[in-house]
Amino acid sequence: MARKLLLEKAHVEGIRHYDVYRREGGYRSVEKALKMQPADIVEEVKKSGLRGRGGAGFPTGMKWSFLAKPDGIPRYLVCNADESEPGTFKDRYLMEFIPHILIEGMIVSSYALGSNSSYIYIRGEYDWITDILEAAITEAKQNGWLGKNIQGSGFDMELYVQRGAGAYICGEETALLESLEGKRGNPRIKPPFPAIKGLWGCPTVVNNVETLAAVVPIINEGGDEYAKIGVGRSTGTKLISACGNINKPGIYEIDMTISVEEFIYSDEYCGGIPNGKKIKACIPGGSSVPILPANLLLTTAKGEKRLMNYESLSDGGFATGSMMGSGGFIVLDEDQCVVRHTYSLARFYRHESCGQCSPCREGTGWMEKILLNIEKGKGKMSDIDLLWDIQSKIEGNTICPLGDAAAWPVAAAIRHFRDEFEWHVNNPEKCLTENFGLRHYADPIHVPTN
Amino acid sequence: MIQFKETSLKKVAEIIARYPEGKQKSALLPVLHLAQVEFGGWLDVPVMDYVATLLKIEPIEVYEVASFYSMYNLKPVGKFLFEVCQTGPCMLNGSDNIIDYIKQKLNIGVGETTTDGMFTLKTVECLGACGYAPMMQFGKTYREHLTKEKVDAIIEECRAKAN
Numbered sequence: 001m002a003r004k005l006l007l008e009k010a011h012v013e014g015i016r017h018y019d020v021y022r023r024e025g026g027y028r029s030v031e032k033a034l035k036m037q038p039a040d041i042v043e044e045v046k047k048s049g050l051r052g053r054g055g056a057g058f059p060t061g062m063k064w065s066f067l068a069k070p071d072g073i074p075r076y077l078v079c080n081a082d083e084s085e086p087g088t089f090k091d092r093y094l095m096e097f098i099p100h101i102l103i104e105g106m107i108v109s110s111y112a113l114g115s116n117s118s119y120i121y122i123r124g125e126y127d128w129i130t131d132i133l134e135a136a137i138t139e140a141k142q143n144g145w146l147g148k149n150i151q152g153s154g155f156d157m158e159l160y161v162q163r164g165a166g167a168y169i170c171g172e173e174t175a176l177l178e179s180l181e182g183k184r185g186n187p188r189i190k191p192p193f194p195a196i197k198g199l200w201g202c203p204t205v206v207n208n209v210e211t212l213a214a215v216v217p218i219i220n221e222g223g224d225e226y227a228k229i230g231v232g233r234s235t236g237t238k239l240i241s242a243c244g245n246i247n248k249p250g251i252y253e254i255d256m257t258i259s260v261e262e263f264i265y266s267d268e269y270c271g272g273i274p275n276g277k278k279i280k281a282c283i284p285g286g287s288s289v290p291i292l293p294a295n296l297l298l299t300t301a302k303g304e305k306r307l308m309n310y311e312s313l314s315d316g317g318f319a320t321g322s323m324m325g326s327g328g329f330i331v332l333d334e335d336q337c338v339v340r341h342t343y344s345l346a347r348f349y350r351h352e353s354c355g356q357c358s359p360c361r362e363g364t365g366w367m368e369k370i371l372l373n374i375e376k377g378k379g380k381m382s383d384i385d386l387l388w389d390i391q392s393k394i395e396g397n398t399i400c401p402l403g404d405a406a407a408w409p410v411a412a413a414i415r416h417f418r419d420e421f422e423w424h425v426n427n428p429e430k431c432l433t434e435n436f437g438l439r440h441y442a443d444p445i446h447v448p449t450n
Numbered sequence: 451m452i453q454f455k456e457t458s459l460k461k462v463a464e465i466i467a468r469y470p471e472g473k474q475k476s477a478l479l480p481v482l483h484l485a486q487v488e489f490g491g492w493l494d495v496p497v498m499d500y501v502a503t504l505l506k507i508e509p510i511e512v513y514e515v516a517s518f519y520s521m522y523n524l525k526p527v528g529k530f531l532f533e534v535c536q537t538g539p540c541m542l543n544g545s546d547n548i549i550d551y552i553k554q555k556l557n558i559g560v561g562e563t564t565t566d567g568m569f570t571l572k573t574v575e576c577l578g579a580c581g582y583a584p585m586m587q588f589g590k591t592y593r594e595h596l597t598k599e600k601v602d603a604i605i606e607e608c609r610a611k612a613n
Contacts, residue, residue, distance in 0.1 A: 087539055341541065
């Protein structure tokens with residue numbers, strides 16, 4: 001049984017409320033942190049090896065140390081709760097059921113960074129969770145954990161929740177800041193990075209919900225202790241939201257030493273595939289990361305067991321690997337159509353492109369239309385190469401990573417399932433009624449050369 | 451004349467106070483949410499102009515934001531709004547069938563409202579409930595693990611509420 005740090009108390013009745021949360025040891029990290037120097041807290045986070053849990057996996061302590069500290073200019077901490085990567089629903093669970101762990105993590109982090117006004121930017125659809133967070137903030141304030149002179153330390157801090165209004169792009173940190181300033185969610189050109197010029201032009205750190213919650217156990221137990229959990233540069237625990245064709249969809253906290261096979265088939269986690277079906281493919285880290293066929297999912301190209309951590313999931317690069325991403329784990333069983341699924345994702349990215357950069361604005365629409373044509377049996381063989389061409393011209397040619405995020409799923413689907421696309425072109429009358437199905441299990445890999 | 455209720459005006463002032471002096475434009479998204487709830491479920495141009503006046507910004511600054519975010523309705527919607535997710539993970543769990551069923555049952559297409567003004571059907575992209583698919587947003591909360599029977603029950607629930 002893996003050790004739990006974030007969800008350890010998730011099943012304690014009433015943990016959503018302050019009294020229970022405090023009784024179970026909540027807010028200890030704030031008591032400890034307020035007696036430390038802010039720089040020492042940053043040091044602990046560095047030692048912990050914590051990497052951003054939103055998807056990019058950038059070391060959190062390093063991100064914090066980039067924060068500019070010019071005299072007389074406020075600094076801000078903003079929590080990215082705009083969880084909208086398809087397959088990802090872990091932050092929602094934390095905020096809905098254990099809201100105080102996020103608030104606790106934000107107080108410690110705000111103290112470490114010198115932010116006196118911090119914001120939680122939550123996706124607009126999580127309307128009821130906004131109420132839960134605001135109620136928890138009121139409780140924290142009534143008990144002296146927020147407001148003026150917190151616990152007699154001289155540190156003042158206010159925490160606010162701001163709802164977005166339905167835009168995937170606002171999960172990108174500079175788009176999020178634009179949105180928080182009351183504008184369209186158009187990502188900014190970097191540099192300057194938010195650490196230098198962020199919210200209202202002031203130095204700002206933007207961190208994911210799970211990242212900020214992880215600061216609590218790091219301060220309670222020390223960065224070195226936290227770093228002992230996991231393996232290599234994948235330290236601590238990670239929340240995985242598992243969905244798709246599995247017996248037990250839900251949120252699992254794992255230490256990053258377990259294998260992908262164990263995660264899918266063990267009753268402690270996903271519990272296998274429903275109706276005794278076989279697994280065809282999996283997107284292990286949210287819809288943007290490359291899809292992997294079953295054979296490459298369970299073992300790397302070198303034949304080693306693939307593990308649920310940053311290094312192992314990306315082993316082999318994009319040719320034969322994928323990414324940890326946000327931990328949105330999507331499983332496709334043998335009866336699912338990869339073309340149809342890829343079309344659905346392409347439609348998502350077309351809908352969510354902010355329209356600022358032409359490769360993404362135009363390219364996502366083209367990819368959606370071509371994929372729909374192929375899915376409907378109206379595709380040509382040359383369309384597959386055209387898709388490959390379009391995705392390759394989006395990747396790396398946009399201001400923000402949404403372009404890459406839109407290109408990668410299409411590229412990986414063609415790379416690993418090209419014969420499924422070809423089958424659609426060759427069997428137009430069967431496309432909508434039959435599935436390509438099992439034939440793909442353990443097929444050889446096709447890597448287009450152009 | 452368009453005017454927020456007293457309680458909403460107080461709420462607007464509270465929201466503006468969250469930001470530094472002169473940064474009241476940051477209140478735009480939350481105030482548009484308030485306006486949409488208070489003024490009939492959608493944002494008509496005079497409503498957006500009113501919000502602009504409240505926040506001391508130009509009307510165009512409101513229009514460009516209202517048209518960017520998918521949660522703001524720029525045309526009237528029914529009394530009850532079904533926003534069904536159709537992205538990958540929901541699709542794997544049969545969201546297409548749920549959407550078809552609602553279309554049939556209410557005799558409307560996606561983006562349309564029933565003639566009695568009761569129901570509007572919208573499809574939306576990933577709402578972060580992938581493990582509980584298929585699902586839809588219904589008012590402030592989600593309805594998850596949808597089946598045809600559950601859809602029937604939700605429609606009945608709405609009809610009962612309207613009476």
